[in-house]
Amino acid sequence: MRSVKGRNVLITGASSGIGKALSEVFAKEGAHLFLGCHPAESPALSAWAEDLQRRYGVRVYTYPVDLAAARGPETLYEEIIRTGEIIHILLNNAGLMAYGDFHRLSLDRQEMLIKVNIIAYFRLTHLFAGYMVKRGEGRILNVSSVSAFQPSVHQAVYGATKAFIQNFSEAVNQELKGTGVSVCTLNPSYTDTPLLKGEDFPAHLRWYLICGLSSPEDIARKGLRAFLKGKTVYIPGLRNWFIHDVLLRFVPRRLAHQISSLVLK
Numbered sequence: 001m002r003s004v005k006g007r008n009v010l011i012t013g014a015s016s017g018i019g020k021a022l023s024e025v026f027a028k029e030g031a032h033l034f035l036g037c038h039p040a041e042s043p044a045l046s047a048w049a050e051d052l053q054r055r056y057g058v059r060v061y062t063y064p065v066d067l068a069a070a071r072g073p074e075t076l077y078e079e080i081i082r083t084g085e086i087i088h089i090l091l092n093n094a095g096l097m098a099y100g101d102f103h104r105l106s107l108d109r110q111e112m113l114i115k116v117n118i119i120a121y122f123r124l125t126h127l128f129a130g131y132m133v134k135r136g137e138g139r140i141l142n143v144s145s146v147s148a149f150q151p152s153v154h155q156a157v158y159g160a161t162k163a164f165i166q167n168f169s170e171a172v173n174q175e176l177k178g179t180g181v182s183v184c185t186l187n188p189s190y191t192d193t194p195l196l197k198g199e200d201f202p203a204h205l206r207w208y209l210i211c212g213l214s215s216p217e218d219i220a221r222k223g224l225r226a227f228l229k230g231k232t233v234y235i236p237g238l239r240n241w242f243i244h245d246v247l248l249r250f251v252p253r254r255l256a257h258q259i260s261s262l263v264l265k
């Protein structure tokens, strides 16, 4: 897929941060958008959809569905399929963070994280992969993280959800070879979005001194470029790529955990 012009793209979690920025770069390239958000963000997403339609002349529809609800992903899928429109690209992006030591964070909060960061991706990928394979074409982009590549101390469950998405996406992508459908991941490092502004999240992590804090617009621009090139796993930023894809292969696990504990404070 060299261009997304005229393609229909579903993006979850499009009301803020990376999802919102992705919706803009896809609209700018001429893609029609089906944007998901939490029902609480419905008015903000409708305003954003109107703004995108006006500026880029593309069609934008909004779907406020709680992806943590028991049939949330199925509801989103069914509502979209009912329109009779074809979805060419799925961007699983909606996500939550929980910062703090595992035993101190509530189980409810961490289970919610598993529902949104894993179960929603897993169900939507299953629903749309089957649908796309029947049509003989389609692409799924799962927004993962650099946290997928090693345990994330003080964000144990968040990092583990991303490790699941990474492993799962790469395996499913291999299974789909020859079907016309592929699955890829976008793996940003820390990015300046509301995800990092929750009550427990530190105002400043030592990690920012090493790799800085990206802007969601930069991640979206680079992510779209990598998507169009057909990259299966894409880590924006040379330094991030070197640390997570190269260096960590050679660092003993115990040392990696100690460093993680130190820099993620």
Ligand SMILES: NC(=O)c1ccc[n+]([C@@H]2O[C@H](COP(=O)([O-])OP(=O)(O)OC[C@H]3O[C@@H](n4cnc5c(N)ncnc54)[C@H](OP(=O)(O)O)[C@@H]3O)[C@@H](O)[C@H]2O)c1
Residues within 6 Å of the ligand: 012, 013, 014, 015, 016, 017, 018, 019, 036, 037, 038, 039, 040, 041, 065, 066, 067, 068, 069, 093, 094, 095, 096, 116, 143, 144, 145, 146, 187, 188, 189, 190, 191, 192, 193, 194, 195, 196, 216
């Ligand atoms: N920011 C980073 O440092 C970073 C780094 C690497 C990867 N990522 C990943 O990038 C993705 C986007 O995160 P972000 O940083 O852009 O955070 P964000 O600005 O908080 O966006 C997350 C989006 O997901 C939505 N969402 C959360 N729970 C939902 C639910 N139950 N149902 C439907 N939508 C729900 C949020 O809606 P509400 O606003 O209503 O909750 C919001 O639109 C996530 O998968 C995250 O893990 C982020």
